[in-house]
Amino acid sequence: MTLTTLGFDADDTLWENERFFKLTQERFTELLAGFADPDHLSERLLAAERRNLRIYGFGIKGFTLSMVETAIEVTEERVPAHVIEKILAAGREMHAHPVETLPHVRETLELLAPAYRLILITKGDLFDQERKLAASGLGELFDGIEIVSDKTRATYERVFADYGDGPERAMMIGNSLKSDVVPAIEAGSWGVYVPHELSWDLEHADEPAGTDRFRQVAHLGEVPGLLKEIL
Known part of the structure; x- marks a missing residue:
């Protein structure tokens, strides 16, 4: 699909x-x-x-x-x-503190924006997340912004239905197995894990088992190639 x-x-x-x-x-x-x-x-x-x-x-x-x-x-x-x-x-x-974007971020989003609906899905304090998004200069590349209190299966079911064609035709990309990958896959989406060298202890989780919708990349710049590979 x-x-x-x-x-x-x-x-x-x-x-x-x-x-x-x-x-x-x-x-x-x-x-x-x-x-x-x-x-x-x-x-x-x-x-x-x-x-x-x-x-x-x-x-x-x-x-x-x-x-x-x-x-x-x-x-x-x-x-x-x-x-x-x-x-x-x-x-x-x-x-x-100034916002420091990670490598490959802007060029990857600019490459993907013409072909996909891009949705930012982040949890945390509304004021602080809005501040960081504005300072990053990346906001114009997204078709939707969702700042949520937590990320669960229900979160992804709702967001991907509201902004896209349902979770089955969506992919979630992030550095947290617990928040970005596992619940997105539970909702029916693809989940792509992009490890960061630092991780909060409360975000630790095991890799999802028994699914063909889990992938891992070294950095965001590998996502376009991954999309070509799986589609």
Whole structure:
């Protein structure tokens, strides 16, 4: 069946994202060095992020609040006010960081845009994702933009029906097996995994088994060739 619609993830697929979270977490570890060893602090922060996802959702704001919560917990409510202030400042700096697009992104989207409907499907904070998309200069290449609270099978069923000809005639491309590939394949789409060197622990998942609609490429520039191969 001919593919008509291509979905693209944003963070760490189109532009750098996780690297800034890792750098901020290193700074957080330095700030709390006198209260907890790095491994323990990392475990506590990850637990706070997991716990807070259903409240704050994905993105910088939730990450910043989870850092504050962790700082209060590991210091038994003795964290100095100036440390909290620096944590909040680190969160603000993440929001202000320039957008760095990944290699092969623009030329790949420009090559594919005339032949397919391109849909950006990303999760996270609405304000921050809109900011990054505007700063990237890539928005005009997409036929639709979907910023969602999470990515599930139902998400892809709805988005590919709204913007395309249904999930069976669509392909989702992204760096997360858990969010971009597995649920898209469950919806009936193709799922293409584009690994990034950094990955958030809560996005880990196994490769889908028992399907011929899963592919992996080294970078986004290989997607046009993949499309010619499978069609």
